[in-house]
Amino acid sequence: MHIHIMPIHETNDKGLYLKEDASVEFGTIQFIQQEKELVVFVGMNKAKISLEDVRFLGGVCRKSLHKMKAATVSIDFLTLASYLTHLELEQIVSGFMEGWYLAAYQFLFYKQAEHRNELIVQWADERWKVYDREARIRANAVNVARDLCNEPANKLTPTSYAEKIKQLFYETDVTVQVMEGDALNEVDFPGVYAVSKGSNEQAKLVVLTLARDVAKDKIALVGKGVTFDSGGTNVKAGSDIGEMKMDMGGSAAVVGAMKLLADSAIPAHVVAILPLVENVADGNAFLPSDVLTYRNGLHVEVGNTDAEGRLILADGLLYAQSLGAKTMIDIATLTGSIGSALGLKAAGVFSNHEADLWHYKQLGEQTGDYIWPMPVYDDYLYYLKSDCADVNNMSRSSFGGAITAALFLKQFIKHDLKWVHIDMANTVRPWREQGYYVAGASGFGVRLLVEMIKTEIRHEFDRNE
Structure with missing residues (x-):
């Protein structure tokens, strides 16, 4: 028929x-x-x-x-x-x-x-096949992210995740480096080191590089890759803890975006950094009150082990800067607070370049990865005060948690660099299974990240004209 x-x-x-x-x-x-x-x-x-x-x-x-x-x-x-x-x-x-x-x-x-x-x-027209090919490439990249998020926690560990990434980019112009073992030491990557201590699964840090035009400024994507988050010592409660297999949704979005870039002809210079850990607790687990010292000299008191995502993202952002990135975009299933603020359709976007936020919102509407501009109030550093360190990873207030999480990350960005943060904890699954959304992960962020990269490339071109 x-x-x-x-x-x-x-x-x-x-x-x-x-x-x-x-x-x-x-x-x-x-x-x-x-x-x-x-x-x-x-x-x-x-x-x-x-x-x-x-x-x-x-x-x-x-x-x-x-x-x-x-x-x-x-x-x-x-x-x-x-x-x-x-x-x-x-x-x-x-x-x-x-x-x-x-x-x-x-x-x-x-x-x-x-x-x-x-x-x-x-x-009806053979020329339409070209347009169909573009559609397939975009959908396949989103489905890569969906596949990763839908994997159960015992199948997608930091080790197996890193292997999947290597296989995905085999024979493409994206190079893959996997850092592990002594390379992820307490001095260079204190967040990754601390969070992974309580798990038998060894942490990995995957670096993907696409250098089609090295004359362009390097753009960094940093994705949170917690393959399962029990909360650590501050263990989560509730019947839906199985959802925490998707706490690596930010890293999945980055992998999907790199896949889309790899399969397209965009002249990009992008490095993607994916800290991959499992946050569970055993006798070696990191503890509330621990103090971590980051490579920029900042001392962080662990106020809550269930705020682990920002600890490993800080490592990724600092490493991106050490590689010479001028613009950094991080994406993470970071806070439940973002859902309380925005509901389940739009993620939150934050930046130290506020003027660009409304353009990003437009990109979200164009791609279907909806985002809404959020503030980063420096005054809220008051809530991140620590009695024994420079900053606490957990706010002392129950309000504005998505903002204070973003503000925490901002402490690891050099003032002359551009930084964008996307909190997608509320959009890792579709808010409704309608249209092209189906059961399971949404694949949020893949298309948005690529459009943001294209925007940055255009801005650099305009500056140099």
């Missing part, structure tokens, strides 16, 4: 085929059988349709066909484009197919009875 997907805006557009009470609201699906062809009408009735809406349509169409035993499908992109005159045809085809491929994602590695349902798309 063949399936034909056709957009529809008004019921009288195809009144011959649709019931009088049929809905054409945005994203609704109507099925009509015509001999050996199944026509799928998708509602387009919305005042202004964005590129993210186009991805949404691709997702709902693909999901609606999940159980259909069809071999081929065709999509009426020309009719779709007639409703979307504000978008280029390339954007429409690639956006729709990106949503299509993302909605088809399934994590089936540990399910014997499940199988993937593949549909072959027939192209």
Whole structure:
């Protein structure tokens, strides 16, 4: 059987085929059988349709066909484009197919009875295959992040994670360096060293480098890679602790972004730093009241071992600066507070260059990785005071936890360098399984990070003109 997907805006557009009470609201699906062809009408009735809406349509169409035993499908992109005159045809085809491929994602590695349902798309115009290839590349990169986050904690340890990364970038122009053992010592990487002490799983620090244009300023991505977070000595409570297998969501976003860069032709000079640890407690675990000394001389009192992410991110940010990075973007499932502030749809973005925050918000809307600008109030250092060290890793206030976490990280940034922090603890899973989102991890951050890198490249070009 063949399936034909056709957009529809008004019921009288195809009144011959649709019931009088049929809905054409945005994203609704109507099925009509015509001999050996199944026509799928998708509602387009919305005042202004964005590129993210186009991805949404691709997702709902693909999901609606999940159980259909069809071999081929065709999509009426020309009719779709007639409703979307504000978008280029390339954007429409690639956006729709990106949503299509993302909605088809399934994590089936540990399910014997499940199988993937593949549909072959027939192209009315061979030129559209180029746009489809772009969509596949973007969706595949997001799905890399999804796969990593969905892995159970006993399958994705720091060691196996590092091996997966090496395999992923084998025979690409991304070089992979894995630091371990004595290289991650208490002097050079005190956060990684301390957090990993309580686990039998050895810590790793993975460095990915893409140097297509070394004349450009180096941009660093730093991703939190806690493969499981029990809280350490300050053990977590609650029935949903299994969710902490996704506490490496920031690092997964970085891996996905590097995959997208590797598969594209962007002339980037990027280094990605991924501290990979497991935060559990045994007799060797680090303790509240421990004091860590970082390579910039800052002394940190451990106020809470469950605020471990910022300790290892500090190592990553300092190491990025030692490698000559001029701009640093860190991303992490860092605080529950960000969800209390923003809900579950948008992550928080912080920076020491506040003027750029609203542009990043626009990038989030364009990519579907929604973010919202957040402040970094230096006055809140008051809450991070320590009686015995320069700073505490835990705020003494129960309010503004996402802000004080960002402020903690800011203490490790040189004043003349650019720093951006994304707290995605609330978006590692989709807020709703709608459109192209499915059960499991969202793959948040992959597309956003790449667009942020492209923005930084353009800014550097403009400065040098």
